[in-house]
Amino acid sequence: MKISHNETIHLGASEDISYIRQKVRKWMVELRFSLVEQTKIVTAASELARNTIEHGGGGRAQLIVLTDNGRTGLQLIFEDNGPGIPDLELALEDGYSTGSGLGLGLSGSKRLVDEFDLKSKPDKGTCITITKWRLN
């Protein structure tokens, strides 16, 4: 697996969410992802960036272009140093929310991507990695 492109975006305020949406959309257009794939990943990025800001107290997102055996994929890593998620299974349940949202951000994002990895340690922070491979 090779990394051909890499950029880190600071996530601090809600304005950064629309910034990352634009950025992800631009990268996916350049990588020739289909419109449906673009929409799915942009939406997932929007959800996870909001989680990083609202629950993680801010953090960063890393955009990575991967190439693997002729496949092209976009990987996004959302990282914060917030309180962490105490119960991962519960957090991934539809409709569960500690805030006032719909409780679909995390579970829904997982369904929108090809690979989803969630790591969290109490008081250390949370790191979520999502990957979408382009359908050729």
Next chain:
Amino acid sequence: MGTGKNSKIAEIINNSKEELLENWLKEQKKAKAQHTELISEGELRHRSEELLSLFVRGCLSGLEDTSTEAWSEMRDFLSSISRNNARQGFSPSETATYIFSLKQPVFALLRQELSNEPDALLDEIWTVSKLLDSLGLHSFEEYQRGREEIIERQRQEMIGHSNPVMKIWEGILTVPLIGTLDSERTQVIMENLLQKIVDTESSIVIIEISGVPTVDTEVAQYLFKTVAAAKLMGTECIISGIRPQIAQTMVQLGVAFDDIMTKTTLADALQYAFKQSNLDIVQHQKRA
């Protein structure tokens, strides 16, 4: 050295003001500090002359710090230049270079006047350099603030103009949503909509979202809240313009628009609204 009591800067500059101004204007031209198409030569000369006198006045009152009261006139003058630059389309470097381009002619002048006192020369150059640096930074910051004001004004205008609620038929309203929805915008939209419902006594609202690029759970929640508020006032909402890629994303995300009427296009929504209002569209046959 105290507050530069021994400094002759003000005196030296004042004595050679004409010469310095000419050299500065030449330097500005060389450094392309100002777009010549954006400002006339006479205007530039007038402005530079004014700035030079303010600089001398500032030097007379204190050489340590340009943030003091004594320098306030100079700062204000620079602020207005920088903010105008931001509005007129000058670049940030052009704005900063304007002040920085004064260094070379002042240094040359000091060298000429203090050629026999190398220590004093060094001190004076250091002092002037520090003053001009801080003034340069000040003009840069003001330029930035000018840009921010423009952005904020445009943002306010957009919030005001981009959420029209329109009556398209007796009892039928439409809200075409365009761009990114955040909580502030949604609040404005909801308020406008509810007021318009009262004003027009409408019973049906079509919310058209084909201009919204991303619908995530937050946007969905905003839509639900708007629909719920309208419903409390006895008005039915139809959401139209859900594009195929958004529909697929919504399904996977798990957002269900269960109790809300949705239509693909605004035309479909309007047809449905007519039906709800017991209105028929009749096509007349052409008379022979």
